[in-house]
Amino acid sequence: MSKLFRAVIMGPPGSGKGTISERIAHSFGLKHLSSGDFVRENISAKTEAGVLAKTYIKKGLLVPDHVMTRLLLPRLEEMTKCSWLLDGFPRTLAQAEALNSACDLDVAINLNIPLETLKERLRHRWIHPSSGRVYNMCFNPPRVQGIDDITGEPLIQQEDDRPEALVARLRHYKDVAKPVIDFYKAKGILYTYSDTETDQIWPNISTLLSTKIPTIQSDARCASTH
Ligand SMILES: Nc1ccn([C@H]2C[C@H](O)[C@@H](COP(=O)(O)OP(=O)(O)OP(=O)(O)O)O2)c(=O)n1
Numbered sequence: 197m198s199k200l201f202r203a204v205i206m207g208p209p210g211s212g213k214g215t216i217s218e219r220i221a222h223s224f225g226l227k228h229l230s231s232g233d234f235v236r237e238n239i240s241a242k243t244e245a246g247v248l249a250k251t252y253i254k255k256g257l258l259v260p261d262h263v264m265t266r267l268l269l270p271r272l273e274e275m276t277k278c279s280w281l282l283d284g285f286p287r288t289l290a291q292a293e294a295l296n297s298a299c300d301l302d303v304a305i306n307l308n309i310p311l312e313t314l315k316e317r318l319r320h321r322w323i324h325p326s327s328g329r330v331y332n333m334c335f336n337p338p339r340v341q342g343i344d345d346i347t348g349e350p351l352i353q354q355e356d357d358r359p360e361a362l363v364a365r366l367r368h369y370k371d372v373a374k375p376v377i378d379f380y381k382a383k384g385i386l387y388t389y390s391d392t393e394t395d396q397i398w399p400n401i402s403t404l405l406s407t408k409i410p411t412i413q414s415d416a417r418c419a420s421t422h
């Protein structure tokens with residue numbers, strides 16, 4: 197009997213969610229769903245939820261739960277034949293509860309990375325805004341400094357990746373993420389990884405997923421979005 201695999205990945209800004217999600221998508225053929233990318237797509241397409249979301253993001257605020265769930269859940273409901281990994285959602289307990297009513301998760305990956313490491317990584321993070329591709333000038337630099345490998349377009353640094361902004365973002369993250377972590381712990385699906393290096397964490401995540409995913413038939417595997 198084929199079974200679809202559903203996972204979420206959580207962690208503070210800079211913890212490596214995007215980087216690890218790409219590795220998981222590539223190695224296990226899951227679809228990587230980035231909630232940040234969904235938000236950006238909706239803003240560009242000027243959908244009702246996108247227009248609303250933009251008013252919050254412009255002020256540096258999180259998009260309210262009802263807007264995020266309105267934006268995300270219909271997309272998930274379309275993916276009835278796909279195994280997926282959701283990155284950046286849920287961020288709050290209300291989002292986790294809404295997701296729980298829509299589908300059963302198999303695994304919640306939680307990245308627990310020291311503050312100093314996060315600061316250092318985000319200081320060197322460069323982004324290709326239209327695709328969401330992420331680089332790090334030390335860990336995975338672009339081929340040409342300041343230029344996206346695929347499109348040749350310029351890379352940018354995000355204002356809120358500055359160390360001063362990061363401390364406030366992290367404090368907020370801890371407050372809202374704690375109940376979500378407890379929610380998944382109580383369900384028995386939480387897997388927490390603590391280290392300063394993605395390359396140390398990755399083999400452990402890969403081992404975990406190898407034990408969970410072989411039962412999934414190949415027709416339930418979907419290509420990555422990137
Ligand atoms: N559950 C979510 C997901 C996203 N967003 C909004 C706020 C973010 O500023 C924006 C982009 O989301 P990303 O996850 O791409 O970006 P961040 O910079 O917040 O995340 P990180 O630094 O963890 O990669 O979308 C939100 O409010 N709630």
Ligand SMILES: Nc1nc2c(ncn2[C@@H]2O[C@H](COP(=O)(O)OP(=O)(O)O)[C@@H](O)[C@H]2O)c(=O)[nH]1
Pocket residue numbers: 207208209210211212213214215216317318320321322330331332333334335336392393394395
């Ligand atoms: N030095 C270093 N940088 C890393 C490591 N893992 C990820 N990065 C970089 O750190 C930044 C944050 O990673 P990202 O995947 O965007 O994290 P997210 O905010 O949780 O999605 C990016 O610039 C990555 O390229 C690592 O092990 N070491």
